[in-house]
Amino acid sequence: MTATAREPLAGxxxxxxxxxxxxxLTATVTVMPGFTVGALAPAIASELHLSRSALGLAMSAFYAATALGSPVAKRLAARLPVPAVLALAALAAAAVMAAASRATGVATLTAVLVAGGLSNGLVQPAAGRLIAARVPAHRRSxxxxxxxAALGAGTLVPGLLVAMVLQEHGWRTAMLLAALVALVPVALAPLARVPAAPPPGRAGTGGAGGPRGTGRVLVLWALAAALSATGNNAVASYFVQLGTSSGLAVAVTGNLLSLSALAAIVVRLAAxxxxxxxxxxxxxxxAAMMLTGGLGLALVAIGTPVTFVLGAALAFSAGWGWTGLLLATTLRLVPDRAENAGHTVQVGIYAGAAVAPFAFGALSDALGFAGAASIAGAAAVAGAASMTAGALVLRRSR
Structure with a gap:
């Protein structure tokens, strides 16, 4: 147990x-490799002669590495100082995107994205420690x-790169610029110091620290995160392709991606x-936000410029807007297991995100973008049902 609700605040x-x-900011840049490859996907696929499914598999590898590597990342993040964890993760993201800018095939691209996914897994457990140790309970949401908001902000820079860099300078330059942006949070990492804590013990295991049935609640909420993230990550990963297939120009779609990212940030902060x-x-x-995201995906499936703009706004703002709330809610449920709360949210989100790019690419090849977006919307609705089921289990256990 690294940080508890009973520890003194740092300052x-x-x-x-x-x-x-x-x-x-660190969480923003560490998730950027996956989103940047997604935003630049048409140009990357054209130059490297990759199919949509092959590129989707490479993007899925990034999110799968985060989900599968999360248990190890959780233990590492619990033992190192939070500033060191954040600096290491940001440096790794910069190195990954610099290496991706030199990729010559799908094997190289997949390998560097796996490395980026592993380092991305460090951030949420470290953030859980930071929030539990330093933030008053009435400000944790x-x-x-x-x-x-990092999941929204993570698409902001890629959107700007598509709109302002891609067409004139190419995807490799755009990816290299993203790598330079990823270095910014390294200088800010010392601001995230937390109080010294006892070495990790056995208290973080099992069901202690919350009501009876906590384990089932966490499983249902992680499943909800996975299902909802599957649909919304698919839209984020294929945003440019979905927009252009709906009749929008590439530059317009890139600007819309950035605006949608800003909307997602605002919604997370307001919520x-x-x-x-x-x-x-x-x-x-x-649960309501997940349902609204499903509605947005249904609008995207219609495939006209107007419905795409409306659907993308709902999918990004409400459909992605619940991630911070879920972290705060799990921290409330297990206040003495901060890393476990961040780990639960992370595994759910990135398990769904891992499925999304490859599955959406394969489904769109078979059914078209409309069919794939409809299935993504159904996944978001199922996520809302799982979230509600977890809340009901929690209510009965109290």
Whole structure:
């Protein structure tokens, strides 16, 4: 157990935000390799002569590495100082995108994305430690929402690269610029210091630290995250291709991706601030956001410019807006197991994200983009049902 709700805060109660921002920026750049490859996918596939399914498999490898490597990443993040974890993860992301800019085939691209996925897994457990140790309980939804905004912000830079760099300078230059951006959070990592804690013990195992049935609740919520993330990550990964197939120009689609990312950030921050007033309602809010994301995916499936814009806005803002709330909700459920809370959310999100690119690519090859987007929407609805089921189990156990 590295950080508990009973540990003293590091500094004044108002002094936690610089560290939270540092963690959020790190989480943004560590998830960027997957989103940047997705945004640049048409150009990469054309130059490297890759099929949609092959490139989707490479992107899936990034998210699969995060999910499968999460148990090891959790243990490593629990033993190293939080600033060291964040700096290491950001440096790894920069190296991964620099290496990806020199890729000559799908094997090289997949290998570097696997490395990036493994380092990406360090961030959420470290963020859980930081929030549990330094953030007052009545501000944790907002703090977790700020860190969760990384999944929205992670598409902001790729969108700008598509709109401003790709057509004139090519995808390799765009990827190299993304690598340079990833170095920025390294300088901010020292802001995320947390109080010294006892060495990890056995308290973090088993079902202690929460109501009876906590294990089943966490499993259902991780499943909900996986199902909802499957649909929304598919849209994020294939955004440019979905937009152009709906009749939008490449530059317009790139700008829309960046605007959607900004909307996702705003929604995460607003949802965190609002739900801090009544955090017991978080599971219901999360389920509603997942349902709204499913509606957005259904609109994307219609395939016209107007419905694509509306659907993308809903899928990015509400459909992705629940990630920080889920982290805050699991921290509330297991306050003495901060790394486990971050690990649960991370495994769920990235398990779904791992399935999304390859499955969506294969489904779109077989059924077209409309059919694939419809199935993604159904997955989001199933995620909302699983989230609700977990909340019901929790209510009965109290």
């Amino acid at each position: 004044p109660r108002t002094g936690h935000w610089p560290g939270i921002v540092a963690a959020a 907002l703090a977790a929402g700020t860190v969760g 965190g601030a609002l739900t801090d007033r009544a955090p017991r309602h978080n599971p219901a809010v999360i």
